[in-house]
Amino acid sequence: MTTISPTRPPLNGVDTPTLFATLDAAKGTPDLAKFQFRATNRWLSGTHNRSTIRGFYGAGQEDTSRTEDFTYDADHPAVLVGTGHGPTPVEFLLHAIAACLTAGIANIAAARGVALHAVSSTVEGDIDLLGILGLSDRVRNGYQGIRVSFQISGDAPPEVLRALVEQSRARSAVYDVLTNGVPVSVEVSSG
């Protein structure tokens, strides 16, 4: 039995009919929803290294839509004995949570017929480096807390706009990973 989702016109730069068609396709063939994302990284010098992101598997096949690599440098700043050629790795976590919630807000707004004017956010993460420096066993290595603050405006009352953010949070892949954690395996081959 196939359920046809309601249709709405494109909105907020979201191709809403295709979004609903994608939902219907995944409903009918759940294996289409299995994705694998990937990155490769290469050490350059000191704390400076570079990741490349391109290929992924999803919707039943290897993606071929990306015709160029995305490359990102990471480094420590001088105060952390690096050379500042990129943000620290932990700062990319802040980008990831802001980006995931924002993409969700736009999709959900389109699905609900809410025209957005602007969405911006600031993210702060507090970390006590006594953990990673190995100077205290009582301080964790990672962030102690992350705060995301959204400013959102659109053609809807404040409570409707707030509900978009709440629904995005409830369905965010990055929010889930950051708040609930995920098994990470680390393997090494040397030589």
Add this chain to the structure above:
Amino acid sequence: MTTISPTRPPLNGVDTPTLFATLDAAKGTPDLAKFQFRATNRWLSGTHNRSTIRGFYGAGQEDTSRTEDFTYDADHPAVLVGTGHGPTPVEFLLHAIAACLTAGIANIAAARGVALHAVSSTVEGDIDLLGILGLSDRVRNGYQGIRVSFQISGDAPPEVLRALVEQSRARSAVYDVLTNGVPVSVEVSSG
């Protein structure tokens, strides 16, 4: 009582004496280890948005070493009804874990006097989008698992090289956040 850490010459592009001096400074004045990292994000259209990373607080003051913004786009690919102007938010998590572990490996190798030749890694993350699409309550929104595979070579036996990776994992901020989770608050102001 001040403990002076052992000194070693610079190695692997790591300013090892400054690294040990930084450890000693944080040991003597633990407040220097309190950092706050930040990102701001702006919605562009659909699932396309852009983060800016620059300022942070640490070592007792606002950092002024970064003279330009780092900016990063995120988007969904066409198969996920986006426009492909950047990686997906979840792919930045893979970059972050690779970058954090790699920076740690270089630092730890320098501290242990191990000259590295090359460090590279691949990261894979499996995700079933039935979660974020709202099509199954039994599927989580985020990655179900992440696998990091390192290839490392240097002037040391395999077991010494492997121990560098293990110590980096044990002290990685991103590994801690991804595996253990962190409290994330989301606030909204609308209008």
